[in-house]
Amino acid sequence: MALVRGRPFDGRTLPWADPVIQEMLSRITDTAHTLADWHTDGNNPDLDAARRTVLRALDIEETSEVLYRDLLHIEWAANNQAAVRSTVARLQQMAHAYDITLEALTEDSINLVLTSRAPATHTAR
Template sequence: MTFQQYARQGLADATEDGDLALRRALALVRGRPFAGMDPQRYAWAEPTIQEMVSAITDVASELSTRRREAGDTPEALWAARQGMLAVEDSETLYRALFLAHHAAGDIDALREAAARLRRINDSIGGGVEMEPDTAELLRNLLPRPIHTR
Protein backbone atom coordinates (compact mmCIF):
# COMPACT_ATOMS: atom_id res chain seq x y z
CA MET A 1 0.00 0.00 0.00
CA THR A 2 1.01 3.60 -0.45
CA PHE A 3 1.03 6.49 1.99
CA GLN A 4 -2.20 7.83 0.48
CA GLN A 5 -4.02 4.51 0.84
CA TYR A 6 -2.98 4.06 4.46
CA ALA A 7 -3.80 7.68 5.23
CA ARG A 8 -7.26 7.49 3.67
CA GLN A 9 -8.00 4.25 5.52
CA GLY A 10 -6.72 5.56 8.86
CA LEU A 11 -8.38 8.95 8.73
CA ALA A 12 -11.73 7.31 7.96
CA ASP A 13 -11.45 4.81 10.84
CA ALA A 14 -11.13 6.03 14.44
CA THR A 15 -10.51 2.52 15.80
CA GLU A 16 -7.22 0.78 16.58
CA ASP A 17 -7.21 -0.47 12.96
CA GLY A 18 -7.35 3.14 11.77
CA ASP A 19 -4.51 4.08 14.09
CA LEU A 20 -2.46 1.19 12.71
CA ALA A 21 -3.09 2.39 9.15
CA LEU A 22 -1.97 5.91 10.11
CA ARG A 23 1.15 4.47 11.75
CA ARG A 24 1.91 2.48 8.60
CA ALA A 25 1.53 5.63 6.51
CA LEU A 26 3.91 7.56 8.76
CA ALA A 27 6.41 4.70 8.79
CA LEU A 28 6.87 5.37 5.06
CA VAL A 29 8.04 8.95 5.74
CA ARG A 30 11.81 9.30 5.43
CA GLY A 31 12.13 13.08 5.15
CA ARG A 32 10.85 15.99 3.14
CA PRO A 33 9.45 14.86 -0.21
CA PHE A 34 11.94 15.45 -3.04
CA ALA A 35 14.68 16.34 -0.54
CA GLY A 36 18.09 16.26 -2.14
CA MET A 37 16.72 17.10 -5.56
CA ASP A 38 17.81 20.25 -7.36
CA PRO A 39 15.02 22.72 -6.51
CA GLN A 40 15.59 24.62 -9.75
CA ARG A 41 15.22 21.49 -11.83
CA TYR A 42 12.14 20.32 -9.97
CA ALA A 43 10.39 23.65 -9.42
CA TRP A 44 7.37 22.17 -11.20
CA ALA A 45 6.97 19.73 -8.30
CA GLU A 46 6.52 22.36 -5.57
CA PRO A 47 2.67 22.20 -5.52
CA THR A 48 2.87 18.39 -5.28
CA ILE A 49 5.48 18.62 -2.52
CA GLN A 50 3.23 20.98 -0.56
CA GLU A 51 0.28 18.58 -0.93
CA MET A 52 2.45 15.72 0.30
CA VAL A 53 3.75 17.73 3.26
CA SER A 54 0.19 18.76 4.14
CA ALA A 55 -0.99 15.14 4.04
CA ILE A 56 1.91 14.01 6.23
CA THR A 57 1.15 16.80 8.71
CA ASP A 58 -2.53 15.82 8.85
CA VAL A 59 -1.76 12.14 9.42
CA ALA A 60 0.93 12.81 12.04
CA SER A 61 -1.22 15.31 13.93
CA GLU A 62 -4.24 12.99 13.90
CA LEU A 63 -2.31 9.95 15.07
CA SER A 64 -0.50 11.94 17.75
CA THR A 65 -3.82 13.26 19.06
CA ARG A 66 -5.49 9.85 19.02
CA ARG A 67 -2.60 8.13 20.80
CA ARG A 68 -2.26 10.91 23.39
CA GLU A 69 -5.99 10.73 24.11
CA ALA A 70 -5.64 6.93 24.48
CA GLY A 71 -2.85 7.46 27.03
CA ASP A 72 -0.10 6.22 24.71
CA THR A 73 2.31 9.14 24.95
CA PRO A 74 5.33 7.33 23.44
CA GLU A 75 3.32 6.70 20.27
CA ALA A 76 1.96 10.27 20.33
CA LEU A 77 5.53 11.58 20.48
CA TRP A 78 6.64 9.23 17.71
CA ALA A 79 3.83 10.37 15.40
CA ALA A 80 4.62 14.07 15.86
CA ARG A 81 8.35 13.51 15.38
CA GLN A 82 7.81 11.30 12.35
CA GLY A 83 5.77 14.04 10.69
CA MET A 84 8.54 16.52 11.50
CA LEU A 85 10.89 14.49 9.33
CA ALA A 86 8.97 15.90 6.38
CA VAL A 87 8.27 19.37 7.75
CA GLU A 88 10.47 20.48 10.61
CA ASP A 89 8.80 23.86 11.09
CA SER A 90 5.15 22.76 11.31
CA GLU A 91 3.57 24.47 14.29
CA THR A 92 0.68 22.01 14.02
CA LEU A 93 3.14 19.20 14.71
CA TYR A 94 4.90 21.21 17.40
CA ARG A 95 1.57 21.68 19.17
CA ALA A 96 1.03 17.90 19.02
CA LEU A 97 4.56 17.39 20.36
CA PHE A 98 4.02 19.93 23.17
CA LEU A 99 0.78 18.23 24.22
CA ALA A 100 2.41 14.80 24.21
CA HIS A 101 5.37 16.01 26.31
CA HIS A 102 2.91 17.62 28.71
CA ALA A 103 0.83 14.44 28.93
CA ALA A 104 4.03 12.52 29.70
CA GLY A 105 4.84 15.04 32.43
CA ASP A 106 8.14 15.90 30.75
CA ILE A 107 8.28 19.66 31.20
CA ASP A 108 12.01 19.79 30.38
CA ALA A 109 11.38 18.16 26.98
CA LEU A 110 8.45 20.54 26.44
CA ARG A 111 10.70 23.55 27.15
CA GLU A 112 13.40 22.14 24.86
CA ALA A 113 10.90 21.62 22.02
CA ALA A 114 9.56 25.17 22.50
CA ALA A 115 13.11 26.55 22.35
CA ARG A 116 13.77 24.54 19.16
CA LEU A 117 10.66 26.01 17.52
CA ARG A 118 11.74 29.51 18.56
CA ARG A 119 15.16 28.94 16.95
CA ILE A 120 13.52 27.69 13.74
CA ASN A 121 11.16 30.68 13.64
CA ASP A 122 14.07 33.06 14.30
CA SER A 123 15.95 31.59 11.33
CA ILE A 124 13.10 32.12 8.86
CA GLY A 125 13.49 35.28 6.80
CA GLY A 126 14.79 37.44 9.62
CA GLY A 127 12.44 35.90 12.15
CA VAL A 128 8.74 35.12 12.35
CA GLU A 129 6.41 35.13 15.31
CA MET A 130 4.89 31.96 16.67
CA GLU A 131 1.32 31.36 15.57
CA PRO A 132 -1.13 32.67 18.20
CA ASP A 133 -2.50 29.16 18.87
CA THR A 134 1.01 27.88 19.54
CA ALA A 135 1.94 30.75 21.86
CA GLU A 136 -1.32 30.36 23.80
CA LEU A 137 -0.82 26.61 24.14
CA LEU A 138 2.66 27.13 25.56
CA ARG A 139 1.34 29.72 28.01
CA ASN A 140 -1.20 27.16 29.19
CA LEU A 141 1.17 24.18 29.36
CA LEU A 142 4.31 25.65 30.85
CA PRO A 143 4.35 26.29 34.58
CA ARG A 144 4.50 29.90 35.64
CA PRO A 145 7.62 31.00 37.47
CA ILE A 146 7.08 31.67 41.15
CA HIS A 147 8.05 35.19 42.15
CA THR A 148 9.05 35.79 45.76
CA ARG A 149 9.90 39.07 47.43
Protein backbone atom coordinates in the same frame (compact mmCIF):
# COMPACT_ATOMS: atom_id res chain seq x y z
CA MET B 1 3.90 7.18 9.15
CA ALA B 2 6.29 4.24 8.94
CA LEU B 3 6.18 4.63 5.15
CA VAL B 4 7.41 8.21 5.26
CA ARG B 5 11.10 8.41 4.42
CA GLY B 6 12.47 11.94 4.37
CA ARG B 7 11.33 15.00 2.48
CA PRO B 8 9.51 14.54 -0.81
CA PHE B 9 11.91 14.44 -3.78
CA ASP B 10 14.81 14.25 -1.30
CA GLY B 11 14.53 17.97 -0.66
CA ARG B 12 15.64 18.87 -4.20
CA THR B 13 14.33 22.07 -5.71
CA LEU B 14 12.28 21.13 -8.74
CA PRO B 15 10.07 24.05 -9.83
CA TRP B 16 7.53 21.81 -11.53
CA ALA B 17 7.18 19.73 -8.35
CA ASP B 18 6.58 22.57 -5.88
CA PRO B 19 2.77 22.13 -5.73
CA VAL B 20 3.14 18.36 -5.39
CA ILE B 21 5.72 18.71 -2.63
CA GLN B 22 3.52 21.17 -0.74
CA GLU B 23 0.55 18.81 -1.01
CA MET B 24 2.64 15.90 0.25
CA LEU B 25 3.94 17.94 3.19
CA SER B 26 0.41 19.02 4.07
CA ARG B 27 -0.82 15.44 4.02
CA ILE B 28 2.09 14.24 6.14
CA THR B 29 1.37 16.99 8.68
CA ASP B 30 -2.37 16.26 8.73
CA THR B 31 -1.80 12.53 9.11
CA ALA B 32 0.73 12.97 11.93
CA HIS B 33 -1.59 15.39 13.75
CA THR B 34 -4.51 12.96 13.45
CA LEU B 35 -2.41 10.02 14.63
CA ALA B 36 -1.10 12.05 17.57
CA ASP B 37 -4.70 12.83 18.54
CA TRP B 38 -5.66 9.17 18.29
CA HIS B 39 -2.70 8.09 20.38
CA THR B 40 -3.40 10.64 23.11
CA ASP B 41 -7.17 10.18 23.34
CA GLY B 42 -8.91 7.90 25.78
CA ASN B 43 -8.14 6.42 29.15
CA ASN B 44 -4.91 4.71 28.08
CA PRO B 45 -3.00 7.14 25.89
CA ASP B 46 0.12 5.92 24.11
CA LEU B 47 2.29 9.01 24.48
CA ASP B 48 5.38 7.23 23.15
CA ALA B 49 3.61 6.40 19.87
CA ALA B 50 2.25 9.94 19.65
CA ARG B 51 5.72 11.37 20.28
CA ARG B 52 7.35 9.14 17.64
CA THR B 53 4.73 10.12 15.08
CA VAL B 54 5.11 13.85 15.68
CA LEU B 55 8.91 13.76 15.77
CA ARG B 56 9.04 11.86 12.48
CA ALA B 57 6.76 14.41 10.85
CA LEU B 58 8.75 17.33 12.28
CA ASP B 59 11.89 15.87 10.74
CA ILE B 60 10.15 16.26 7.39
CA GLU B 61 8.15 19.47 7.93
CA GLU B 62 10.06 21.44 10.53
CA THR B 63 7.87 24.56 10.28
CA SER B 64 4.52 23.00 11.27
CA GLU B 65 3.18 24.80 14.31
CA VAL B 66 0.37 22.27 14.77
CA LEU B 67 2.97 19.52 15.18
CA TYR B 68 4.94 21.58 17.68
CA ARG B 69 1.72 22.18 19.62
CA ASP B 70 1.04 18.44 19.54
CA LEU B 71 4.53 17.73 20.84
CA LEU B 72 4.18 20.34 23.58
CA HIS B 73 0.93 18.76 24.75
CA ILE B 74 2.37 15.23 24.56
CA GLU B 75 5.39 16.15 26.68
CA TRP B 76 3.21 18.15 29.06
CA ALA B 77 0.84 15.19 29.48
CA ALA B 78 3.89 12.97 30.10
CA ASN B 79 5.02 15.49 32.72
CA ASN B 80 8.39 15.71 30.97
CA GLN B 81 9.43 19.28 31.79
CA ALA B 82 12.87 18.96 30.19
CA ALA B 83 11.27 17.92 26.89
CA VAL B 84 8.70 20.72 27.18
CA ARG B 85 11.46 23.30 27.55
CA SER B 86 13.45 21.69 24.73
CA THR B 87 10.41 21.75 22.45
CA VAL B 88 9.72 25.41 23.26
CA ALA B 89 13.36 26.26 22.48
CA ARG B 90 13.24 24.28 19.22
CA LEU B 91 9.99 25.99 18.21
CA GLN B 92 11.33 29.46 18.98
CA GLN B 93 14.56 28.72 17.13
CA MET B 94 12.58 27.55 14.07
CA ALA B 95 10.39 30.66 14.17
CA HIS B 96 13.46 32.89 14.37
CA ALA B 97 15.32 31.04 11.60
CA TYR B 98 12.37 31.26 9.21
CA ASP B 99 11.22 34.70 10.41
CA ILE B 100 7.80 33.33 11.37
CA THR B 101 5.42 35.00 13.78
CA LEU B 102 3.89 32.29 15.93
CA GLU B 103 0.11 31.91 15.95
CA ALA B 104 -1.78 33.01 19.06
CA LEU B 105 -2.79 29.39 19.72
CA THR B 106 0.87 28.37 19.71
CA GLU B 107 1.81 31.19 22.10
CA ASP B 108 -1.10 30.18 24.37
CA SER B 109 0.10 26.55 24.29
CA ILE B 110 3.62 27.62 25.25
CA ASN B 111 2.31 29.68 28.15
CA LEU B 112 0.07 26.82 29.30
CA VAL B 113 2.75 24.15 29.33
CA LEU B 114 5.33 26.40 30.98
CA THR B 115 3.05 27.65 33.75
CA SER B 116 0.68 24.75 34.53
CA ARG B 117 0.91 21.27 35.85
CA ALA B 118 0.13 18.46 33.41
CA PRO B 119 -3.46 17.25 33.50
CA ALA B 120 -4.39 13.72 34.52
CA THR B 121 -6.39 13.37 31.31
CA HIS B 122 -6.11 14.33 27.63
CA THR B 123 -6.59 18.02 26.83
CA ALA B 124 -7.93 19.58 23.66
CA ARG B 125 -5.50 21.20 21.22
